Amino acid sequence: MLIRHAPDLKDCDVTDKALYLRRREFLTAGAGSAAGFMLPLGAAQAAGLAYKPGVVKTDEKLTPKEDVTTYNNFYEFGTDKSDPAKNAGTLKPRPWSVVVDGLCDKPKTFGIEDILKTYPLEERIYRLRCVEAWSMVIPWIGFPLRDLLKAVEPQSKARYVAFQTLNDPKQMPGQRSGVLDWPYREGLHINEANNNLAILAVGLYGDVLPNQNGAPIRLVVPWKYGFKSIKSIVRISLVEKMPKTTWNMMAQDEYGFYANVNPKVDHPRWSQAKERRIGEFNRRPTLMFNGYGEQVASMYAGMDLRRFY
Ligand SMILES: Nc1nc2c(c(=O)[nH]1)N[C@H]1C(S)=C(S)[C@@H](COP(=O)(O)O)O[C@H]1N2
Numbered sequence: 287m288l289i290r291h292a293p294d295l296k297d298c299d300v301t302d303k304a305l306y307l308r309r310r311e312f313l314t315a316g317a318g319s320a321a322g323f324m325l326p327l328g329a330a331q332a333a334g335l336a337y338k339p340g341v342v343k344t345d346e347k348l349t350p351k352e353d354v355t356t357y358n359n360f361y362e363f364g365t366d367k368s369d370p371a372k373n374a375g376t377l378k379p380r381p382w383s384v385v386v387d388g389l390c391d392k393p394k395t396f397g398i399e400d401i402l403k404t405y406p407l408e409e410r411i412y413r414l415r416c417v418e419a420w421s422m423v424i425p426w427i428g429f430p431l432r433d434l435l436k437a438v439e440p441q442s443k444a445r446y447v448a449f450q451t452l453n454d455p456k457q458m459p460g461q462r463s464g465v466l467d468w469p470y471r472e473g474l475h476i477n478e479a480n481n482n483l484a485i486l487a488v489g490l491y492g493d494v495l496p497n498q499n500g501a502p503i504r505l506v507v508p509w510k511y512g513f514k515s516i517k518s519i520v521r522i523s524l525v526e527k528m529p530k531t532t533w534n535m536m537a538q539d540e541y542g543f544y545a546n547v548n549p550k551v552d553h554p555r556w557s558q559a560k561e562r563r564i565g566e567f568n569r570r571p572t573l574m575f576n577g578y579g580e581q582v583a584s585m586y587a588g589m590d591l592r593r594f595y
């Protein structure tokens with residue numbers, strides 16, 4: 287199915303307020319939760335990460351770091367879930383830069399060290415729900431994507447944001463195979479990109495990102511299926527038209543552009559009603575928008591999510 291006339295999404299400036307008002311799930315900083323950062327802050331600072339711990343918390347049990355870093359998808363290092371941890375040692379996350387360009391008044395190339403210095407980093411504990419029906423709870427360190435976008439002064443014509451992963455078969459051996467059309471590409475509607483929950487992550491579990499989790503900088507969009515959260519980003523472009531995305535080009539009836547977590551819209555080959563939380567035996571029901579509806583649902587009001595899946 288071709289998505290010809292994508293509807294414009296509703297602006298959602300209530301998100302910040304909703305986020306902080308939602309006491310039941312999110313406790314504000316300092317409330318003292320068992321889920322915290324694992325390294326003393328000093329060690330993290332030494333690694334270039336001066337961050338505010340636990341800005342957005344949850345009382346859900348964290349997925350052990352061992353699982354977060356050894357069971358995942360990063361096809362640039364192989365298609366098996368154990369491949370990224372085995373093979374990502376060839377990725378060189380320093381030096382690194384990210385080009386931010388397209389429909390903006392001040393396009394700029396950001397060095398990773400500058401990014402770490404410029405944007406206040408915070409720990410945010412988010413669920414990651416993979417399209418293959420497994421999920422994790424991960425303490426990310428990052429900052430809102432919209433802060434970086436603001437810096438290049440987007441033009442009003444910019445309606446989408448396109449992302450690209452590094453394309454270098456020497457560092458990313460999986461790119462020597464034709465399993466996907468490289469470089470890995472993803473995209474968001476501009477309103478989604480400006481939502482407070484969408485972050486660029488530079489660390490997890492109190493430390494810099496391990497290579498296999500998308501070092502040195504990757505997207506985390508917690509209300510969408512995991513494939514939207516593109517890793518090892520080198521380019522972010524403001525564009526007018528809905529950009530092509532890797533999985534959508536591969537199988538457009540299986541992986542839509544929006545890819546909002548939705549228990550009621552099944553993947554053509556399996557149900558999305560339940561998920562397996564890594565480390566748990568019984569499957570749990572999947573939550574609409576991965577449980578972040580209060581912060582994001584209004585963007586999609588009136589949109590047929592069966593059609594725009
Ligand atoms: N460049 C790139 N980004 C990617 C992928 C990939 O293969 N290549 N896999 C995606 C998928 S399917 C998931 S579920 C998440 C997993 O993120 P994690 O490794 O941090 O758990 O990364 C996403 N980002």
Ligand SMILES: [Mo]
Pocket residue numbers: 359415416417418511512513
């Ligand atoms: Mo995934």
